[in-house]
Amino acid sequence: MTRAGKNSRGVVERSLASFVDALEHAFYAEELAKKNGLLQKLDPRVKIVAILPLIVIAALARRLWVIAVLFALAVAIALLSSVPLGTLARRVWLGVLTFTGFISFPALFLTPGPAISSLPLLGWTVTAQGLRAAIYLIMRAETAATFSVLLVLCTPWSNVLKALRVLRLPVVLVVVLGMTYRYIFLLLRNAHDMFTSRKSRIVGRLDGPEQRRAATASVGVLMSKTIQLSGDVYLAMRSRGFQGEVYVLDEFRTNWFDWAMLALFITVAFLAFWFGR
Amino acid sequence: MHIPDGYLSPSTCALLYGTAIPFWYTAFARVKRLMNTRLVPLLAVASAFCFVIMMFNVPLPGGTTGHAVGVGAATVVLGPWASMLSVSIALLIQAVFFGDGGITTFGANSFNMAIVGSLVAHFTYRAVAGRTAVTSSRRVIAAALAGYTAINVAALLTAFELGIQPLFFKDASGAPLYAPYALHIAIPAMMLGHLTFAGLAELFVAGGVVAYLQRTNPALLGQRSAAGAKEDASPAAASGWKTTRPLWIRLALLMLLTPLGILAAGTAWGEWEAKDFSDAQMRRQITAASGQVAPPSEQPRGLARLSSLWSAPFPKYAPPFVHHPAFGYVMSAMFGCGLILGFFLFMGWMIGKRGSVDSGTSP
Amino acid sequence: MTVPIFEVRDVTYSYREVTALDGLNLTIMPGQRIVLLGANGSGKSTLLSMLDGLCFPEKGSVAFQGEPLAEDRLIGEVEFAFRRRVALVFQNPDVQLFNPTVFDEVAFGPLQLHWPKEQVRLRVSEILEQMEIGNLKDRSPHHLSTGEKKRVALASVLILDPEVLLLDEPTAALDPKSESQMIDFLVSCSGGRKTVVTATHDLDLVEDVADYCHIFRRGRIVAAGTPTEILNDHALLLNTNLVHAHRHAHAPGELHSHPHRHGHRH
Numbered sequence: 001m002t003r004a005g006k007n008s009r010g011v012v013e014r015s016l017a018s019f020v021d022a023l024e025h026a027f028y029a030e031e032l033a034k035k036n037g038l039l040q041k042l043d044p045r046v047k048i049v050a051i052l053p054l055i056v057i058a059a060l061a062r063r064l065w066v067i068a069v070l071f072a073l074a075v076a077i078a079l080l081s082s083v084p085l086g087t088l089a090r091r092v093w094l095g096v097l098t099f100t101g102f103i104s105f106p107a108l109f110l111t112p113g114p115a116i117s118s119l120p121l122l123g124w125t126v127t128a129q130g131l132r133a134a135i136y137l138i139m140r141a142e143t144a145a146t147f148s149v150l151l152v153l154c155t156p157w158s159n160v161l162k163a164l165r166v167l168r169l170p171v172v173l174v175v176v177l178g179m180t181y182r183y184i185f186l187l188l189r190n191a192h193d194m195f196t197s198r199k200s201r202i203v204g205r206l207d208g209p210e211q212r213r214a215a216t217a218s219v220g221v222l223m224s225k226t227i228q229l230s231g232d233v234y235l236a237m238r239s240r241g242f243q244g245e246v247y248v249l250d251e252f253r254t255n256w257f258d259w260a261m262l263a264l265f266i267t268v269a270f271l272a273f274w275f276g277r
Numbered sequence: 278m279h280i281p282d283g284y285l286s287p288s289t290c291a292l293l294y295g296t297a298i299p300f301w302y303t304a305f306a307r308v309k310r311l312m313n314t315r316l317v318p319l320l321a322v323a324s325a326f327c328f329v330i331m332m333f334n335v336p337l338p339g340g341t342t343g344h345a346v347g348v349g350a351a352t353v354v355l356g357p358w359a360s361m362l363s364v365s366i367a368l369l370i371q372a373v374f375f376g377d378g379g380i381t382t383f384g385a386n387s388f389n390m391a392i393v394g395s396l397v398a399h400f401t402y403r404a405v406a407g408r409t410a411v412t413s414s415r416r417v418i419a420a421a422l423a424g425y426t427a428i429n430v431a432a433l434l435t436a437f438e439l440g441i442q443p444l445f446f447k448d449a450s451g452a453p454l455y456a457p458y459a460l461h462i463a464i465p466a467m468m469l470g471h472l473t474f475a476g477l478a479e480l481f482v483a484g485g486v487v488a489y490l491q492r493t494n495p496a497l498l499g500q501r502s503a504a505g506a507k508e509d510a511s512p513a514a515a516s517g518w519k520t521t522r523p524l525w526i527r528l529a530l531l532m533l534l535t536p537l538g539i540l541a542a543g544t545a546w547g548e549w550e551a552k553d554f555s556d557a558q559m560r561r562q563i564t565a566a567s568g569q570v571a572p573p574s575e576q577p578r579g580l581a582r583l584s585s586l587w588s589a590p591f592p593k594y595a596p597p598f599v600h601h602p603a604f605g606y607v608m609s610a611m612f613g614c615g616l617i618l619g620f621f622l623f624m625g626w627m628i629g630k631r632g633s634v635d636s637g638t639s640p
Numbered sequence: 641m642t643v644p645i646f647e648v649r650d651v652t653y654s655y656r657e658v659t660a661l662d663g664l665n666l667t668i669m670p671g672q673r674i675v676l677l678g679a680n681g682s683g684k685s686t687l688l689s690m691l692d693g694l695c696f697p698e699k700g701s702v703a704f705q706g707e708p709l710a711e712d713r714l715i716g717e718v719e720f721a722f723r724r725r726v727a728l729v730f731q732n733p734d735v736q737l738f739n740p741t742v743f744d745e746v747a748f749g750p751l752q753l754h755w756p757k758e759q760v761r762l763r764v765s766e767i768l769e770q771m772e773i774g775n776l777k778d779r780s781p782h783h784l785s786t787g788e789k790k791r792v793a794l795a796s797v798l799i800l801d802p803e804v805l806l807l808d809e810p811t812a813a814l815d816p817k818s819e820s821q822m823i824d825f826l827v828s829c830s831g832g833r834k835t836v837v838t839a840t841h842d843l844d845l846v847e848d849v850a851d852y853c854h855i856f857r858r859g860r861i862v863a864a865g866t867p868t869e870i871l872n873d874h875a876l877l878l879n880t881n882l883v884h885a886h887r888h889a890h891a892p893g894e895l896h897s898h899p900h901r902h903g904h905r906h
Contacts (some may be wrong), residue, residue, distance in 0.1 A: 216485020
């Protein structure tokens, strides 16, 4: 019974924690995007065109030192864009290291190749290839994650979306993405309220099936609300002249600095590609 | 199941983006035609819903919790096409904004979870639910099974994509460049968690949502195109089927035909399994890596026999590169996908047929 | 003789087997400021959506400036022309604010109506300043307070300078300060030739934004009159659930009740 009690709180609390996390993450990103730094100064379209190739090349490189250089570049950009390394370490590096480290750990022993050392008690042998494989995976994952997080942290979300149009994303998708992002927070808030009110009512004695029913009913409530919401939003859009085609305002202007940085980024990407072959 | 950046080679990513695009395109055209001007708000809000669902923790038997992708629930309420788009959009926002799943691997993640997940959920739901009443308990079971099957097929695909990486992509020293585990490790490791916890979470969410909606808002389950489209349920689904059927048939045929005769020439399956599965040291390590579940001790004989069957048409004329084991893997995978697709095509055809017979006999 | 802006004749409408409007008749003249008073669920919101051409009567008819307002007529250019002239502020601002930022939100209407982009930029900045929300320009709607959201929602329709402004519970869920601010905005923007139709159950709002009141009860208009007439008719207000008898003891043992209005002005 205690377990069930603890468990019911666990579910509610864990869900609540993940909602709050998402909200905080978004808030923090908006704060950082307002700061004055290298990436914040660049036109969002330039940022996308400059950083995407670096992510791809981090995935493409076949030499560890090239990936390491790209990672160092990401750190340098973070410093120039006043993104605190502590934040980056907590939010990105540690998470990726834990996850990918856990995943790649067995590869140390499982990859065939000459043994370079062995675990004291178990006697499993670490192979040179296994070690390299683990380092490849971790480095790549860290580098790509750092670049993509930098892109998002230093750009207001609405601008990221509008800038996606340089990748030939149709306007309608850009609009849908923007609205999705907007309503994620409304639904998160809804879900959050639903859970908090449930939490205040639960004294701590719900067995598994009951909890499950409560959880899935919450999803059901949210789904009904979602459908209702989509109908209402449609009416609100139509009321302001929406007839299926959407028109958006994009007000980006590039200057010489954008072009110079773009050229620099592309050159680095090309060099990394060349040396990483 | 969200594959991060760096786990798949760029060529695999490109291939999967390429595979996903026609589906996105078709889904978009379909949903647009059905929803007309309501498309934008529906997609936006449904995607937000899918996103939020991925954060819900569901209590599972045994005292743990897991969270679902929500693809089962989304497919039952929104239909496979809208669900495919909504889950993809939710994945995109997760990847770009929350760093959950990679940007280069977004195509792969969408293909596994959103596209294949929605289609598998749709066909499972329709096959099990049949033409039962909206409020029948069979629909709850159908939805639960749909969620469970969808998430497991998606996990299998993910495992497969990860598992072929070390086969193709190694550096000069032989170290794997991307995900390091071959299929015989990747598949059991991935499936173990999904056949149990993650699968159950999806099962409970999909079943629970349908049970809840049956009590409170059965109208949502009655019409395939929720949120006010005027089309009636089955014609909408059927017409969707008809317009896209050529696409499917072509894809299935292509997949079935390519590896004919080439598959067995490489005897890829036999090679690695015979070697690895009988090596005691290797077996221990696989067992450890797959969460203490021992892999089968023998290579599956059925497959070996099957491959000799396929090799019959032109064993000698196959070009040399087909003897490369990696090629065999891909061919057999294509073949497997083709089989699955063919199976669903057949099911869809059967359902369609049964539907028309039913409506023919009913007054 | 002037043509009425809206003419509603014998309109019936039901929503999921619940009758929302039941044989309703109403005429609204240009430049009139009217309030639709009624408790929650009395059909006011449905009527507003109908006047905004978002839902259509099952029985009866609605005419806009003498032209019937029907689903098959309200398409393409006709719809554009109508949308430019009639605007609705929804009760729930979360429904109305669907854009990623406040600026985009206010720009949405003009962009759909194909205004030139330069003009859109200029007008959006102007209207944001006018509504004292210029500082919120780049904020996301989910970071705004309810009062701010309502103001953005109002700005997003005022930018089109509509002839007819339909307001659904403009002061609901506002704290006293935001409420009085909102009323000031409504008073200032409803001057001149604008026709303003406000649906509310907030009696405090009536005298400021209305020349004439219609009282709703279960999908029908049960009474009409000037704000003074209506607000002094306690029996009517009690009967239509707009006030409730508030019991309290004045002296030990003596229980006394009188109609009590809720709402606060400061």
